[in-house]
Amino acid sequence: MSHCADICLALIFLSVLLGMAANRLMELVKIMAFQGTIVSILPVLLEAGQRDAAGLGFMAVMLTVKGLVMPLALYAAIKKVANLREVEPFVGYRASIFSALALVLAAGFIDRTLAPFMPPTHVMLMPASIATIGAGFFLMMARRKAITQVIGYLMLENGIYLTGIALAGETHSQRLLEFGVLLDLLAGVMIMGIIINRINQTFDDVDTGMLGSLRD
Amino acid sequence: METFFLAISFIIAAGVLPFLFLRSSRLMRGSAVIMTAAGGLTGLLFAARAMTTATPPAATFLLPGGLRVLMQVDAVSAFFLLPIFLVAPVAALYSFHYTRAQGPRAAAGYLFFSLLTAAMAAVVCAADITGFIIAWELMSISSFFLVIHDFGKKESRRAGYIYLLFAQAGAMVIFATFALAYGKSGSLDFASFATMPAQARILVFVLAFIGFGSKAGIIPLHTWLPHAHPAAESHVSALMSGVMIKMGIYGMVRFYAILRPPGPGCAMLLILTGAVTGVLGVVLALGQHDLKRLLAYHSVENIGIIVLGLGIGMLGAATGHPLMALLGFAGGLLHVLNHALFKSLLFMGAGSVQRGAATLNIEQLGGLMKRMPLSGTCFLAGSLAICGLPPFNGFVSEFLVYSGGFQGVANSEAQMFTALAAVISLAVIGGLAVACFTKVVGVVFLGEPRSEKAKIAPPAGRCMQAAMVLLAVACLGIGLGAPWFIALARRAAGPLLATPTPMPAPLDTAAYAIALAAAGFLLLLAILAAGRGLLAHGRPAESATWGCGFSSPTPRMQYTGSSFAAEIVGFYRPFVIIRRDFSGIHGLFPPLSSFRSHTIDLVELGIRRWLARSVMALTGKIRWLQHGHIQLYIAYIFFAMLGLLLWLMV
Numbered sequence: 108m109s110h111c112a113d114i115c116l117a118l119i120f121l122s123v124l125l126g127m128a129a130n131r132l133m134e135l136v137k138i139m140a141f142q143g144t145i146v147s148i149l150p151v152l153l154e155a156g157q158r159d160a161a162g163l164g165f166m167a168v169m170l171t172v173k174g175l176v177m178p179l180a181l182y183a184a185i186k187k188v189a190n191l192r193e194v195e196p197f198v199g200y201r202a203s204i205f206s207a208l209a210l211v212l213a214a215g216f217i218d219r220t221l222a223p224f225m226p227p228t229h230v231m232l233m234p235a236s237i238a239t240i241g242a243g244f245f246l247m248m249a250r251r252k253a254i255t256q257v258i259g260y261l262m263l264e265n266g267i268y269l270t271g272i273a274l275a276g277e278t279h280s281q282r283l284l285e286f287g288v289l290l291d292l293l294a295g296v297m298i299m300g301i302i303i304n305r306i307n308q309t310f311d312d313v314d315t316g317m318l319g320s321l322r323d
Numbered sequence: 324m325e326t327f328f329l330a331i332s333f334i335i336a337a338g339v340l341p342f343l344f345l346r347s348s349r350l351m352r353g354s355a356v357i358m359t360a361a362g363g364l365t366g367l368l369f370a371a372r373a374m375t376t377a378t379p380p381a382a383t384f385l386l387p388g389g390l391r392v393l394m395q396v397d398a399v400s401a402f403f404l405l406p407i408f409l410v411a412p413v414a415a416l417y418s419f420h421y422t423r424a425q426g427p428r429a430a431a432g433y434l435f436f437s438l439l440t441a442a443m444a445a446v447v448c449a450a451d452i453t454g455f456i457i458a459w460e461l462m463s464i465s466s467f468f469l470v471i472h473d474f475g476k477k478e479s480r481r482a483g484y485i486y487l488l489f490a491q492a493g494a495m496v497i498f499a500t501f502a503l504a505y506g507k508s509g510s511l512d513f514a515s516f517a518t519m520p521a522q523a524r525i526l527v528f529v530l531a532f533i534g535f536g537s538k539a540g541i542i543p544l545h546t547w548l549p550h551a552h553p554a555a556e557s558h559v560s561a562l563m564s565g566v567m568i569k570m571g572i573y574g575m576v577r578f579y580a581i582l583r584p585p586g587p588g589c590a591m592l593l594i595l596t597g598a599v600t601g602v603l604g605v606v607l608a609l610g611q612h613d614l615k616r617l618l619a620y621h622s623v624e625n626i627g628i629i630v631l632g633l634g635i636g637m638l639g640a641a642t643g644h645p646l647m648a649l650l651g652f653a654g655g656l657l658h659v660l661n662h663a664l665f666k667s668l669l670f671m672g673a674g675s676v677q678r679g680a681a682t683l684n685i686e687q688l689g690g691l692m693k694r695m696p697l698s699g700t701c702f703l704a705g706s707l708a709i710c711g712l713p714p715f716n717g718f719v720s721e722f723l724v725y726s727g728g729f730q731g732v733a734n735s736e737a738q739m740f741t742a743l744a745a746v747i748s749l750a751v752i753g754g755l756a757v758a759c760f761t762k763v764v765g766v767v768f769l770g771e772p773r774s775e776k777a778k779i780a781p782p783a784g785r786c787m788q789a790a791m792v793l794l795a796v797a798c799l800g801i802g803l804g805a806p807w808f809i810a811l812a813r814r815a816a817g818p819l820l821a822t823p824t825p826m827p828a829p830l831d832t833a834a835y836a837i838a839l840a841a842a843g844f845l846l847l848l849a850i851l852a853a854g855r856g857l858l859a860h861g862r863p864a865e866s867a868t869w870g871c872g873f874s875s876p877t878p879r880m881q882y883t884g885s886s887f888a889a890e891i892v893g894f895y896r897p898f899v900i901i902r903r904d905f906s907g908i909h910g911l912f913p914p915l916s917s918f919r920s921h922t923i924d925l926v927e928l929g930i931r932r933w934l935a936r937s938v939m940a941l942t943g944k945i946r947w948l949q950h951g952h953i954q955l956y957i958a959y960i961f962f963a964m965l966g967l968l969l970w971l972m973v
Binding site: 197217220221244247248249250251253256 | 953954955957958961968972
């Protein structure tokens with residue numbers, strides 16, 4: 108089982124790198140679906156994982172939300188707004204990949220410094236979660252379109268979910284955390300959806316750069 | 324204490340019930356008035372009992388989150404409850420006809436009105452930091468919503484903004500006071516602040532004086548008053564100016580009672596501030612054209628008188644003259660009650676004028692005594708009271724403050740100069756106030772109407788008149804019952820004095836003499852009026868007045884309020900700027916020309932020109948931080964978090 112978990116974590120790192128390097132929105136959505144799936148099944152594969160009916164049921168719910176519902180919603184949103192193809196970066200793709208590598212390094216460093224204060228957990232879990240959080244922030248900061256901000260937010264949430272797994276020895280408290288985050292996410296995505304809609308209506312585009320003209 | 328909570332429940336109900344009767348305006352307003360009246364009466368009963376019992380009633384309860392709130396009602400608190408529970412029901416009664424045309428939106432007004440009343444009562448009773456802060460903020464915020472009741476108007480929003488700014492800036496200083504006191508004493512209870520070292524106590528008192536001064540409206544922290552009062556509805560102005568600004572005074576009194584800062588320094592600070600506030604307040608009032616703005620500046624003036632009284636009391640206490648202390652404190656406290664009564668009366672009178680003549684501009688009014696005789700008479704009574712003339716209540720309290728000042732002049736060589744300055748500024752304030760109200764009553768109520776609307780102004784609604792008559796009678800009652808009310812104020816001043824001080828016999832007889840003279844004066848007036856009615860039966864003779872040789876005089880030729888005040892205001896020109904716009908008269912057949920003058924509040928100008936502009940210039944430099952790019956805003960959050968994380972790790 109431990110090997111499977113390791114493979115999953117490696118895939119998460121891969122999704123982080125791919126996500127930051129992606130230049131097409133559809134590609135990014137697929138990566139999100141992939142990441143969501145991996146992140147959802149990871150808790151069951153860990154050694155301390157809960158593999159009874161409750162644990163599996165929870166996994167199923169997560170899988171549906173992260174791996175299916177959210178990506179489909181994003182897919183629908185992108186389809187709805189016609190001229191959405193490229194992610195339109197502020198930071199170039201090469202620089203993005205470079206930042207992704209730097210981020211993985213930084214995650215390792217932060218994990219090492221934090222390790223003494225943390226409950227013992229799977230080796231690469233903490234760096235993976237920190238890298239995912241960082242990648243979420245990166246997508247929010249370095250991409251122009253409002254929809255990439257939603258994607259960044261979702262990735263951030265994946266990272267928080269991983270951190271939750273790492274921090275919680277007790278699975279119940281982790282679930283509590285996760286439900287709280289999900290609620291947060293729902294609100295966040297809804298607000299972002301409304302904002303995207305509004306920006307689109309007002310400026311005939313979803314470029315958040317246009318919002319700069321609204322400041323007083 | 325149960326009685327107190329019952330009163331508060333009644334008053335909260337007065338705010339909630341109107342929402343159940345949104346359909347019927349009459350039922351809505353009626354329910355609010357009746358519940359406020361019930362709350363007021365219950366509260367008065369409680370306050371009267373709390374004044375007379377030896378052990379102050381107290382209550383403790385826990386808030387969610389484990390915060391403990393302590394409430395205690397000593398004589399000072401009970402005394403401050405009197406104006407709250409007196410003015411709130413009368414103001415509510417006044418509002419019954421005043422808010423007639425508002426429709427369902429009046430319910431929101433009643434909600435915040437009741438919240439404000441309840442919050443003020445809680446402020447007065449709070450005995451620890453937690454309860455006090457909650458009540459204080461509730462009071463500030465509910466009154467803010469009352470100020471912006473007419474939020475459709477730009478001036479109202481601006482007034483609300485200015486008010487919020489001053490209220491919260493003051494609250495910030497109060498919080499700093501509490502933080503300092505908590506840091507030094509290690510306890511949230513007010514009572515334990517007394518154990519702090521002397522230096523800390525002085526510092527805390529000065530900070531508290533500034534913070535509470537912003538609410539009370541001492542100069543230079545008064546600039547919100549002349550904006551907020553014209554914007555608010557009249558019964559709200561009555562409650563805010565009559566009672567709410569006294570919460571600032573309460574704060575000063577409470578902190579003095581706890582801290583007793585040693586030395587005469589704090590007392591001199593209060594006397595100086597009081598004198599400046601009083602004199603400048605009344606001078607600025609003289610220059611106003613807007614009736615409510617004028618009254619707002621008079622509130623500033625009266626706060627000055629109260630602060631002077633407190634300062635004299637503190638000076639007496641600091642220099643070991645218990646009688647001076649007693650007179651100063653009792654005078655200041657009694658003036659709190661008196662001002663609450665006559666200022667709310669005057670604001671209600673202004674409201675009647677506004678409802679009747681559709682304007683508050685003094686220069687467009689005139690002759691209203693004929694159109695609204697009862698409102699006019701009540702306004703006149705309030706004017707006499709605020710000028711400190713017998714037989715009304717203002718005289719009684721100012722007499723006490725004067726006596727305190729003269730005690731200082733006579734007995735304390737070291738502080739003679741300060742006491743003398745206080746007495747002289749009191750005299751100046753009194754004289755100017757008389758001039759100012761001569762102007763108001765003369766221009767607004769006498770003479771001929773200066774506008775079409777003023778010509779046809781209907782008398783105020785019945786409830787509005789009833790409220791004003793009640794207050795006028797109360798003003799007269801305190802003047803007639805001077806000995807009893809002086810005794811009341813002495814009891815309230817008890818916790819402020821180090822040792823119980825008896826009233827010396829000459830002053831006691833003076834109190835009775837005041838009451839007797841007032842009664843005699845009234846009797847004489849009644850006899851004269853009756854005699855005039857008997858002798859000069861029938862109509863008075865009508866004839867033209869001397870019209871300065873003009874063949875066809877018009878109402879516009881009357882003396883205006885500005886011209887009446889111009890000479891006096893001109894004398895104080897260094898402190899009050901008069902700005903005149905005169906188009907001039909050119910040629911033998913001059914075309915239409917115009918003249919306009921208005922006074923400028925030097926402090927307000929200073930705040931706007933120096934403080935606000937420099938802050939704006941400074942903040943303008945970091946304005947590029949706000950650029951409108953979401954990505955960079957997220958970057959701010961990210962790097963802030965990262966920074967914090969790194970800071971924790973290092």
